[in-house]
Amino acid sequence: MSGAHLQMLRESKHMTLVEASQKMYCGKSSLSRWEKGEKFPTRDQIRDIARAYDTDEDYIREILLMKDPLSKPETIPEDTIEAIIARITTVISISDEKLSSDIRRIDNLVTEKMHHYFVLGQLTRLFICLVILLAFFLFLR
Numbered sequence: 001m002s003g004a005h006l007q008m009l010r011e012s013k014h015m016t017l018v019e020a021s022q023k024m025y026c027g028k029s030s031l032s033r034w035e036k037g038e039k040f041p042t043r044d045q046i047r048d049i050a051r052a053y054d055t056d057e058d059y060i061r062e063i064l065l066m067k068d069p070l071s072k073p074e075t076i077p078e079d080t081i082e083a084i085i086a087r088i089t090t091v092i093s094i095s096d097e098k099l100s101s102d103i104r105r106i107d108n109l110v111t112e113k114m115h116h117y118f119v120l121g122q123l124t125r126l127f128i129c130l131v132i133l134l135a136f137f138l139f140l141r
Contacts, residue, residue, distance in 0.1 A: 003033075003035040003036055003038075003064065005064070006049070006060075010053070017032060024052045026048065030045075046061060
Protein backbone atom coordinates (compact mmCIF):
# COMPACT_ATOMS: atom_id res chain seq x y z
CA MET A 1 0.00 0.00 0.00
CA SER A 2 1.19 3.50 -0.76
CA GLY A 3 -0.16 6.69 0.64
CA ALA A 4 2.14 8.84 -1.50
CA HIS A 5 -0.64 9.22 -4.04
CA LEU A 6 -3.00 10.29 -1.29
CA GLN A 7 -0.49 12.95 -0.25
CA MET A 8 -0.16 14.11 -3.88
CA LEU A 9 -3.95 14.39 -4.09
CA ARG A 10 -4.03 16.49 -0.92
CA GLU A 11 -1.26 18.75 -2.22
CA SER A 12 -3.01 19.12 -5.60
CA LYS A 13 -6.03 20.43 -3.68
CA HIS A 14 -3.67 22.99 -1.99
CA MET A 15 -4.51 21.72 1.49
CA THR A 16 -2.25 21.37 4.48
CA LEU A 17 -2.30 18.25 6.61
CA VAL A 18 -4.28 20.11 9.27
CA GLU A 19 -6.86 21.53 6.81
CA ALA A 20 -7.44 18.15 5.16
CA SER A 21 -7.73 16.31 8.48
CA GLN A 22 -10.31 18.84 9.71
CA LYS A 23 -12.41 18.33 6.56
CA MET A 24 -12.21 14.57 7.12
CA TYR A 25 -13.04 14.76 10.82
CA CYS A 26 -9.88 12.85 11.74
CA GLY A 27 -6.63 13.64 13.47
CA LYS A 28 -3.70 14.88 11.44
CA SER A 29 -1.64 11.94 12.74
CA SER A 30 -4.18 9.51 11.22
CA LEU A 31 -4.01 11.27 7.86
CA SER A 32 -0.22 11.36 8.09
CA ARG A 33 -0.10 7.58 8.71
CA TRP A 34 -2.40 6.97 5.70
CA GLU A 35 -0.18 9.15 3.54
CA LYS A 36 2.94 7.29 4.71
CA GLY A 37 1.29 3.96 4.02
CA GLU A 38 1.56 2.90 7.66
CA LYS A 39 -2.19 2.37 8.08
CA PHE A 40 -5.16 1.85 5.80
CA PRO A 41 -8.32 3.91 6.36
CA THR A 42 -11.62 2.23 7.14
CA ARG A 43 -14.57 2.28 4.76
CA ASP A 44 -16.09 5.27 6.59
CA GLN A 45 -12.77 7.08 6.57
CA ILE A 46 -12.40 6.47 2.82
CA ARG A 47 -15.85 8.03 2.39
CA ASP A 48 -14.71 11.05 4.43
CA ILE A 49 -11.49 11.36 2.40
CA ALA A 50 -13.45 11.23 -0.87
CA ARG A 51 -15.86 13.87 0.38
CA ALA A 52 -13.03 16.13 1.62
CA TYR A 53 -11.19 15.90 -1.72
CA ASP A 54 -14.43 16.07 -3.73
CA THR A 55 -13.80 12.79 -5.51
CA ASP A 56 -15.07 9.23 -5.81
CA GLU A 57 -14.54 6.59 -3.07
CA ASP A 58 -13.37 4.06 -5.66
CA TYR A 59 -10.73 6.51 -6.82
CA ILE A 60 -9.47 6.89 -3.24
CA ARG A 61 -9.29 3.08 -2.84
CA GLU A 62 -7.45 2.86 -6.14
CA ILE A 63 -4.80 5.42 -5.23
CA LEU A 64 -4.33 3.86 -1.79
CA LEU A 65 -3.55 0.52 -3.46
CA MET A 66 -1.10 1.99 -6.00
CA LYS A 67 2.61 1.40 -5.58
CA ASP A 68 4.64 4.19 -4.12
CA PRO A 69 6.13 6.07 -7.09
CA LEU A 70 9.29 6.79 -5.10
CA SER A 71 9.88 3.22 -3.93
CA LYS A 72 12.59 1.08 -5.44
CA PRO A 73 11.38 -1.50 -7.92
CA GLU A 74 11.12 -4.98 -6.51
CA THR A 75 13.98 -7.25 -7.45
CA ILE A 76 13.65 -10.97 -7.93
CA PRO A 77 16.53 -13.05 -6.59
CA GLU A 78 18.72 -14.60 -9.29
CA ASP A 79 18.08 -18.14 -8.05
CA THR A 80 14.34 -17.55 -8.28
CA ILE A 81 14.68 -16.39 -11.88
CA GLU A 82 16.77 -19.46 -12.71
CA ALA A 83 14.19 -21.72 -11.03
CA ILE A 84 11.38 -20.12 -13.04
CA ILE A 85 13.32 -20.52 -16.30
CA ALA A 86 14.12 -24.15 -15.45
CA ARG A 87 10.44 -24.86 -14.71
CA ILE A 88 9.29 -23.24 -17.94
CA THR A 89 11.92 -25.17 -19.92
CA THR A 90 10.78 -28.43 -18.30
CA VAL A 91 7.11 -27.72 -19.06
CA ILE A 92 7.93 -26.86 -22.67
CA SER A 93 10.05 -30.00 -23.02
CA ILE A 94 7.30 -32.20 -21.57
CA SER A 95 4.76 -30.48 -23.82
CA ASP A 96 6.94 -31.10 -26.90
CA GLU A 97 7.39 -34.78 -25.99
CA LYS A 98 3.68 -35.19 -25.32
CA LEU A 99 2.82 -33.43 -28.56
CA SER A 100 5.19 -35.69 -30.50
CA SER A 101 3.67 -38.72 -28.80
CA ASP A 102 0.14 -37.50 -29.56
CA ILE A 103 1.03 -36.84 -33.20
CA ARG A 104 2.51 -40.35 -33.55
CA ARG A 105 -0.62 -41.87 -31.95
CA ILE A 106 -2.93 -39.91 -34.27
CA ASP A 107 -0.82 -40.86 -37.28
CA ASN A 108 -1.06 -44.54 -36.32
CA LEU A 109 -4.84 -44.29 -35.88
CA VAL A 110 -5.26 -42.59 -39.26
CA THR A 111 -3.04 -45.16 -40.96
CA GLU A 112 -5.00 -47.98 -39.31
CA LYS A 113 -8.36 -46.47 -40.37
CA MET A 114 -7.11 -45.93 -43.91
CA HIS A 115 -6.03 -49.57 -44.03
CA HIS A 116 -9.49 -50.64 -42.81
CA TYR A 117 -11.18 -48.52 -45.47
CA PHE A 118 -8.82 -49.87 -48.14
CA VAL A 119 -9.62 -53.47 -47.13
CA LEU A 120 -13.33 -52.65 -46.93
CA GLY A 121 -13.17 -51.12 -50.40
CA GLN A 122 -11.42 -54.21 -51.75
CA LEU A 123 -14.00 -56.50 -50.13
CA THR A 124 -16.84 -54.40 -51.56
CA ARG A 125 -15.36 -54.65 -55.07
CA LEU A 126 -14.88 -58.38 -54.62
CA PHE A 127 -18.48 -58.79 -53.44
CA ILE A 128 -19.78 -56.82 -56.44
CA CYS A 129 -17.74 -59.02 -58.78
CA LEU A 130 -19.13 -62.16 -57.15
CA VAL A 131 -22.70 -60.85 -57.47
CA ILE A 132 -22.11 -60.09 -61.15
CA LEU A 133 -20.59 -63.54 -61.73
CA LEU A 134 -23.48 -65.20 -59.87
CA ALA A 135 -26.01 -63.21 -61.92
CA PHE A 136 -24.14 -64.13 -65.12
CA PHE A 137 -24.16 -67.86 -64.28
CA LEU A 138 -27.85 -67.76 -63.29
CA PHE A 139 -28.65 -65.98 -66.54
CA LEU A 140 -26.78 -68.58 -68.62
CA ARG A 141 -28.66 -71.51 -67.17
